Amino acid sequence: MPAIVVAAAVGVLFFLAYRHYSSYLARRVYGSDAAFVTPAHRFSDGIDFVPTNKHVVFGHHFTSVAGAAPIVGPAIAAFWGWGPALAWIVVGTIFAAGVHDMGSLAVSVRHGARNIGSIAHDVISKRARTLFLLIIFFLLTLVNAVFAVVIGNLLVANPGAVIPIFVEIPLAIGIGQYIYRSRSAALVPSLIGVVVLYALIWVGLQVPIEVTGLADALGVDNPRNVWVVILFAYAFIASRLPVWVLLQPRDYINSHQLFIALGVIVAGIAVGWNTIAAPLVNDVPEGSPSIFPFLFITIACGAISGFHSLVASGTTAKQIDNEADVRHVGYLGAVGEGALAVGALLAVTAGVAATRADWTALYPDFDTASGGAVGNFVNGVGVFANNLGVPLDLAVIFAAVVVISFAATTMDTGVRLQRYVVQEIAEVLGWQRLARNLTLAGIVAVVVPLAMALLPGGGEAGYTFGVLWQLFGTTNQLTAGLALAVVAVWVVQRGRNPVAVLVPLAFLLVMTSWALIVNLRNFVDDGQWVLAPLDAIIFVLAVWLVVEAALALRRASGSSTGSEHEPVPDDSPQRR
Amino acid sequence: MSGAPGTAGPARAVGRVVLVRPWTDARSGGGCCAGPVPRPHAHDASGDPVGAAYRALRGELPDLDVQVVDVANTAWLLPAVLRRARARVGTLGALRCALGATRAGSVLVDGQRVGDLEELAPDELVAVVRRAATA
Numbered sequence: 141m142p143a144i145v146v147a148a149a150v151g152v153l154f155f156l157a158y159r160h161y162s163s164y165l166a167r168r169v170y171g172s173d174a175a176f177v178t179p180a181h182r183f184s185d186g187i188d189f190v191p192t193n194k195h196v197v198f199g200h201h202f203t204s205v206a207g208a209a210p211i212v213g214p215a216i217a218a219f220w221g222w223g224p225a226l227a228w229i230v231v232g233t234i235f236a237a238g239v240h241d242m243g244s245l246a247v248s249v250r251h252g253a254r255n256i257g258s259i260a261h262d263v264i265s266k267r268a269r270t271l272f273l274l275i276i277f278f279l280l281t282l283v284n285a286v287f288a289v290v291i292g293n294l295l296v297a298n299p300g301a302v303i304p305i306f307v308e309i310p311l312a313i314g315i316g317q318y319i320y321r322s323r324s325a326a327l328v329p330s331l332i333g334v335v336v337l338y339a340l341i342w343v344g345l346q347v348p349i350e351v352t353g354l355a356d357a358l359g360v361d362n363p364r365n366v367w368v369v370i371l372f373a374y375a376f377i378a379s380r381l382p383v384w385v386l387l388q389p390r391d392y393i394n395s396h397q398l399f400i401a402l403g404v405i406v407a408g409i410a411v412g413w414n415t416i417a418a419p420l421v422n423d424v425p426e427g428s429p430s431i432f433p434f435l436f437i438t439i440a441c442g443a444i445s446g447f448h449s450l451v452a453s454g455t456t457a458k459q460i461d462n463e464a465d466v467r468h469v470g471y472l473g474a475v476g477e478g479a480l481a482v483g484a485l486l487a488v489t490a491g492v493a494a495t496r497a498d499w500t501a502l503y504p505d506f507d508t509a510s511g512g513a514v515g516n517f518v519n520g521v522g523v524f525a526n527n528l529g530v531p532l533d534l535a536v537i538f539a540a541v542v543v544i545s546f547a548a549t550t551m552d553t554g555v556r557l558q559r560y561v562v563q564e565i566a567e568v569l570g571w572q573r574l575a576r577n578l579t580l581a582g583i584v585a586v587v588v589p590l591a592m593a594l595l596p597g598g599g600e601a602g603y604t605f606g607v608l609w610q611l612f613g614t615t616n617q618l619t620a621g622l623a624l625a626v627v628a629v630w631v632v633q634r635g636r637n638p639v640a641v642l643v644p645l646a647f648l649l650v651m652t653s654w655a656l657i658v659n660l661r662n663f664v665d666d667g668q669w670v671l672a673p674l675d676a677i678i679f680v681l682a683v684w685l686v687v688e689a690a691l692a693l694r695r696a697s698g699s700s701t702g703s704e705h706e707p708v709p710d711d712s713p714q715r716r
Numbered sequence: 717m718s719g720a721p722g723t724a725g726p727a728r729a730v731g732r733v734v735l736v737r738p739w740t741d742a743r744s745g746g747g748c749c750a751g752p753v754p755r756p757h758a759h760d761a762s763g764d765p766v767g768a769a770y771r772a773l774r775g776e777l778p779d780l781d782v783q784v785v786d787v788a789n790t791a792w793l794l795p796a797v798l799r800r801a802r803a804r805v806g807t808l809g810a811l812r813c814a815l816g817a818t819r820a821g822s823v824l825v826d827g828q829r830v831g832d833l834e835e836l837a838p839d840e841l842v843a844v845v846r847r848a849a850t851a
Contacts, residue, residue: 186770190784199792200743207747283749319820320739323832326787327794327818384740392788394747399791449751455743455752477748546747553750616749 141416143409143490146161150230150482154475157234162471165239167466169631170246170641176463179253183458186617189253191461194468201456201473203395208546209283209616210442210477212290214485215513216609216686217438219503220431221422222489228435229485232443233478236644240620241448242470243627243641248453249460250630256453256623263629264692268622271684273565275618278678279447280558282612284375284589287547287554289605290514292593297515299348300533304340305544307375308390309500311336316389331393334400337393341537371551376582379556387552394545401542405483409490417499418489428506429610433654436647437613442481444644446619448473453623481704484517491520510606518543537601558585595670607671610655611678616680617652621645625689632696645689653682725757731826731849732781732800733773735766736793738834739820743786750835765833771825774840777846794818827848 155216166172180191217225251259295302315333319326340465355363378386408414441447452470460466492498502516503509510675522536530538562581566574574580592608624645656679663672734808737743741764743752766784773782785793794814803811804826816822816829823841825848831841 184770184774186767186784187764190770193781193783193792195781195796196785196789196792199789200786203788203791204745204752205748207749207848209748213733279749316739323819323821325815327790327815382740383743388739388788395788395790439736441748445748451752507730550747551752553752557750 143414143416143486145404146226146416147482147486150226150479151231154233154478157238157542158471158475160236162238162242162467165242165471165640166467169239169636169638170243170466171634171636171640172246172463172466174462174464176250176630178249178460178463179457180459180461183252188490189458192459193461194465197456197459197461197465198469198472200459201451201469202389202476203398204451204455205445205448205473206398206480207441207550208287208290208655209440209445209550210481211484211517211543211546212286212514212609213439213442213613214481215488215517216510216606217435218418218485218488218513218516219422219428219506219509220424220435221419222416222418224431224435225439225485228443229478229481230441232436232439233474233481235640236444236620236648237380237448237474237478238471239640239644240444240446240624240627241452242466242473243631244623245450245452245457245460245466245470246433247627247630249455249463249466250285250453253457253460254453256449256626260622260626263633264688265686268626268688268692270568271470271681271688272622273353273561273568275615275622275681275685276447276450277558277561277565278674278681279612279615279619280554280561280585281589281592282608282615284372284551284558285592286605286608286612288368288375288589288593289364289591289608291371291544291547291551292364293511293605294514294540294544295367298351298518298537299350300341301540301544302349303344303347304337304537304541307340308337308393308541308545309378309386312390312393314383315393316506318417319389320384325390330389330396333389333393334396337541338500338538341534341541344537345533351649368590368593371548372555372586372593374548375555376586378552379559379585387549389555390545390549390552394549397542397545398651402480402483402586403541404525405487405521406527408521408527409486412524412527414486414490414494414523414527416486416490417493417496418503419496419499422503425505429658433651433658434610436651437617437655439481440613440616440620441507442477442484444617444620444648445477446616446621446623448477449619449623462617464567468480482533487524488513488516489520491523492516503584506606509611514543533713555582555585555589558589561585592670592674607659607668610659611671611674614652614656614678614682617648618678620683621648621652621682621685621689624648625685625692628689629692629696632693633699649682649686649689653679653686656682732783732795732824733777733794733845734793734817734822734824734850735769735782735784735833736817736820736822736824737766737784737786739787741766765821768838769833769836769841772842773845776842777849780845780849787818790818797824797827799827804828 180189183189260268315329351363351366355366518539521539525535527534559581562584563575628638628641660675797814797817798810801810813827820835822829830848831844
């Protein structure tokens with residue numbers, strides 16, 4: 141089947157879902173009220189609380205949630221065939237992600253724009269705040285670990301990308317300093333930065349850089365691990381710089397790259413008329429992870445991502461001008477990420493291989509599929525760019541540079557955020573030295589994911605990555621579960637029908653717990669004594685969440701007021 | 717602000733003012749699953765040029781539609797400026813306006829740059845915006 145037909149069909153489904161289902165959610169489930177005075181008006185300060193046009197808020201929200209994660213999951217999940225992966229992305233986006241993102245935003249707007257962890261403390265229980273912090277700690281740990289491995293794998297597979305990626309760092313700093321000091325328009329220098337970056341792809345192809353010799357000299361088996369250590373050293377230093385020095389200009393360059401990459405995928409598919417070479421449902425080898433439950437944690441971002449609840453409730457809610465805008469910003473944000481995931485799936489099913497045999501050679505088993513997933517995406521996008529006349533070798537490095545740029549920015553931000561989480565957990569535990577020492581917190585934020593990226597072993601690199609990715613998926617789904625639990629309790633308290641929220645909540649918790657149990661048994665059987673305890677801890681958090689959600693729902697159904705204007709808890713700005 | 721909730725919308729606004737956040741007021745992030753970066757400490761509202769400008773404009777010119785935008789929000793900023801400015805200064809002029817709009821700290825009135833947030837005191841900014849909006 142031509143990829144463009146799939147893309148068009150998904151576009152129609154997403155449009156209909158936005159038009160009708162999000163409208164139903166707004167009216168019947170969340171009770172959006174255009175007359176409600178939003179926190180942006182109540183606490184308007186022009187700094188954080190600013191009533192803002194819905195299209196402006198959507199621009200901020202979407203660039204905050206769109207990133208590398210919706211690429212990796214679908215690229216791995218194609219292993220089960222394009223049908224199941226596509227079905228989960230579409231159904232997940234429409235009935236889970238849209239409900240979750242919109243609900244997180246709606247509940248935050250009704251609670252003074254506080255973040256979801258803080259609301260969980262009030263709506264679910266006091267313990268839920270600690271649960272939230274622990275889930276976020278593991279989520280960020282695994283985010284940083286998996287993206288270090290992703291980048292390491294890509295740099296090993298594409299040595300031509302090393303120069304552009306590492307020159308991008310001083311390039312971004314230089315552009316940032318120029319914009320800051322000359323007070324000139326930011327668009328032209330940042331576009332020049334993109335052009336220089338892509339020109340460096342040619343240089344990188346002429347001067348590929350490999351670390352095999354360095355790895356041999358250090359006695360490191362896998363050269364990827366050399367890159368992983370270098371990346372964490374970089375992330376530690378980068379996270380100590382003010383945001384505007386490196387992160388801001390690099391993010392600005394990335395925002396241009398996002399549009400360029402999306403344009404290349406859409407135009408490449410339309411021009412090349414690539415057909416899907418992957419099977420609708422893949423006849424996977426015996427012993428492979430089964431679709432149920434593993435598909436549903438392999439594709440987290442792109443079908444549903446708990447991380448979006450943090451963006452929606454932490455930042456976006458403070459800018460909502462009119463409660464009716466929640467639908468536009470929240471639901472469309474989820475749809476945008478789903479569209480990215482579909483693009484990634486088409487790259488690894490229609491772009492990377494022209495025939496079924498070629499495709500099967502890339503996805504012979506789960507270990508190879510997961511280890512090579514991002515490389516397959518890069519090669520697939522390379523083919524799409526090649527359809528537009530870009531030489532294939534340059535096109536592949538272009539795609540690698542785009543993915544690595546996004547993943548590196550995610551790592552930089554993830555380490556930065558993890559420092560705050562470590563400090564907050566230390567505060568809860570009464571470890572004042574750690575709570576007050578930014579360097580110490582930064583070291584913890586780097587060393588734990590570094591160990592996760594390096595230590596797990598006993599199998600091939602692909603196996604390690606696939607397992608790490610699944611653990612990341614489970615923590616992301618748990619975060620989504622916590623947010624959906626908060627939303628469900630709030631909906632029940634208002635006397636509204638919570639089925640639209642309860643169904644994805646129950647589905648996520650069942651799939652997550654199921655996957656954790658199966659993986660725990662496998663880890664113990666394989667003697668994976670780093671991953672087994674980690675899996676066990678995450679499983680305990682999942683059970684804890686199930687219990688808290690059930691108790692809170694029972695309390696809420698007993699005390700449902702049916703009030704449309706329930707008393708808002710103390711939502712003074714100091715509490716945020 | 718686009719007016720009272722429920723009646724909001726640029727269509728009824730007399731004019732649109734866009735305040736582009738200064739470069740050092742960055743709110744960048746790493747996309748899914750890491751961004752955006754929150755501010756680690758409570759913000760000092762009194763010393764923030766965007767906040768001061770915003771409050772002054774809201775107080776003195778309540779009928780204006782005031783938006784606060786990050787310079788990286790290109791997908792909204794460029795089309796919005798082009799649309800607004802074209803009516804006043806033509807297509808070429810609008811392109812120049814769009815370019816200028818990406819200067820961090822810009823104050824834009826109907827797409828045209830009229831000042832810099834970090835150079836104008838709030839009362840000066842109100843005066844500049846009032847002149848530009850009624851021109």
